[in-house]
Amino acid sequence: MTVFFTFGLKGDEMIPVAIYARVSTDQQGDSIDHQISLMKDYMCRNFTTDYYTDAKLVYIDEGYSGYYTTILERPAMKRLLEDAKKGIFKVVLFKEITRMGRDEEENLKIVRILEASGVRIRSNDGYDSKRAESKLLFKISNFMAEIESERISSRVSAGFREKARSGKWPASKIPFGYRRDCETHRLEIDDIQAEVIRLIFHWYVHERIGTLAIANRLNEKGYKTVNNNPFQQATIRRILENRAYVGDVVYGTRRAKLERVYDANQNLIKKNRKYIETGNPIVAKDAHPAIIKRSLFLQAQEIMRERQEKVGKTSNRAKYPLSGILYCARCGAGMVSIRSTKPDNENYHYRYYKCGRNHKYGKSACVHDPVPAKALEKELFELLMNEIKKSPKRFLISRNQIKITTLTEKLQLLVEQKRKLQKKQVHAATNSDVLEQDVLREVLSVLKNQIQAIEQQVIAVHKQIEESKKTGSKKYTLEEVLDKRHKITMDDIQHLRALFHKLIERIDIYDKTTITSIKFTFDLYN
Numbered sequence: 001m002t003v004f005f006t007f008g009l010k011g012d013e014m015i016p017v018a019i020y021a022r023v024s025t026d027q028q029g030d031s032i033d034h035q036i037s038l039m040k041d042y043m044c045r046n047f048t049t050d051y052y053t054d055a056k057l058v059y060i061d062e063g064y065s066g067y068y069t070t071i072l073e074r075p076a077m078k079r080l081l082e083d084a085k086k087g088i089f090k091v092v093l094f095k096e097i098t099r100m101g102r103d104e105e106e107n108l109k110i111v112r113i114l115e116a117s118g119v120r121i122r123s124n125d126g127y128d129s130k131r132a133e134s135k136l137l138f139k140i141s142n143f144m145a146e147i148e149s150e151r152i153s154s155r156v157s158a159g160f161r162e163k164a165r166s167g168k169w170p171a172s173k174i175p176f177g178y179r180r181d182c183e184t185h186r187l188e189i190d191d192i193q194a195e196v197i198r199l200i201f202h203w204y205v206h207e208r209i210g211t212l213a214i215a216n217r218l219n220e221k222g223y224k225t226v227n228n229n230p231f232q233q234a235t236i237r238r239i240l241e242n243r244a245y246v247g248d249v250v251y252g253t254r255r256a257k258l259e260r261v262y263d264a265n266q267n268l269i270k271k272n273r274k275y276i277e278t279g280n281p282i283v284a285k286d287a288h289p290a291i292i293k294r295s296l297f298l299q300a301q302e303i304m305r306e307r308q309e310k311v312g313k314t315s316n317r318a319k320y321p322l323s324g325i326l327y328c329a330r331c332g333a334g335m336v337s338i339r340s341t342k343p344d345n346e347n348y349h350y351r352y353y354k355c356g357r358n359h360k361y362g363k364s365a366c367v368h369d370p371v372p373a374k375a376l377e378k379e380l381f382e383l384l385m386n387e388i389k390k391s392p393k394r395f396l397i398s399r400n401q402i403k404i405t406t407l408t409e410k411l412q413l414l415v416e417q418k419r420k421l422q423k424k425q426v427h428a429a430t431n432s433d434v435l436e437q438d439v440l441r442e443v444l445s446v447l448k449n450q451i452q453a454i455e456q457q458v459i460a461v462h463k464q465i466e467e468s469k470k471t472g473s474k475k476y477t478l479e480e481v482l483d484k485r486h487k488i489t490m491d492d493i494q495h496l497r498a499l500f501h502k503l504i505e506r507i508d509i510y511d512k513t514t515i516t517s518i519k520f521t522f523d524l525y526n
Helices: 032-046 075-086 104-116 133-165 191-205 211-220 233-241 294-310 356-361 373-390 401-430 437-470 493-503
Strands: 015-023 058-062 091-094 120-123 178-180 187-189 249-251 254-262 268-277 282-284 326-328 335-342 345-355 395-398 475-477 504-511 514-520 522-525
Touching: 015 032, 015 075, 032 058, 032 091, 058 075, 075 104, 104 120, 133 249, 133 282, 133 437, 191 211, 191 233, 191 294, 211 233, 211 356, 233 294, 233 356, 326 335, 326 356, 335 356, 345 356, 345 373, 373 493, 373 504, 373 514, 401 437, 493 504
Parallel strands: 015 058, 015 091, 091 120, 326 504
Antiparallel strands: 178 187, 249 282, 254 268, 335 345, 395 475, 395 522, 504 514
């Protein structure tokens, strides 16, 4: 529970003081209540009775990771900066000057905006923007905060690199075909799984079967992955590229790099984590028993290179009109959108929708054939236009479905984040032999706090979903749904997608010519 307080009595000559507190998903060391309590004590010690604050002047950001979100993506910080420009407060108080943004670049941006708005900045660690010496303190504090973050990361990475250098397996995920010895931390062959690995390389190199066909064949024979899932094309590709199967331990081929995106005015608008090749991975050859010969592995790599040069480029990540609402009527899986070019004509593009289960696991999972995208989109577009022409003034009652869908997607992301953090916990615990105990405790503590923060967010999102379901409906006509400023055509993918997702919740398609059902996001009323 967040504690609000009032310091002093508000009057005409009183000076308003804003308080900013935040707890991100990656820094859960102290609670919001604790931060506000500290700043309350600071005000009592350092401010005269001419200053006051109240609940309206307290700005709180919870659960927003500074690693992935910029300053203006954090709601409370955005509101604080807007209120500063309006002159709503004259002083802003932070627990620590380094808790404004993630790094010196972000912190400096906040300071400049606040100072340009005539706001004085003070913090519990001694910073005061009115004092000249605080400028030096600001730079030193930011520098030390970044050094501390890098120190922990460096020590953890060094431990894993040393483990790999000695031939021990450093990762938490064990390659299919192996198991890890609990005492030596080296890989040992799992005889049953190893036979599957040998089959994969044999089919790929000697029978020249493609990765999707191999996945299909394994699934038809009843083989499962270590997680008891069907094999898919991406799994086969990763196996064929994994040097562990020739006995090598390879660590540090890629590293994460924070990528900042700026607008035309050099304002930071987005942050992404990008993986780049390091160029100097740790390689311990013949560190454990090989499942396949090195010569066979090299043959597989050459075949993969040849095929990558010949096969036209494909992409199933594009946001096409029906992606997200189109489903396979045979198995219930979502249909994925594919964009392809012909190997002999890169200028020729065609799109189609394919059953997601069929795409991942092959025809053994689902026999649904690909559906040409343009033909299906045209059919649905004409259907909607005919409905509108029949009764353009007919009312639609919104179910608030769009908001609920967005919240559901957010919930799924949180669950996935929690799963990844739990995997990191296991990884850290299983590698306790290469980490100093204080570092291990620190890492496990941070991970635990991150998981607890996500669990709180999950509860909050569930509550929002329930509240959205109870929200009253808004009435408007079919005619009003269409953007009158823009005439939608079949080639206008962006607006076509917006139209479909506005009016349709789900489409089930059995084959190229058979749509079994269409569920609208609205109830129709005459």
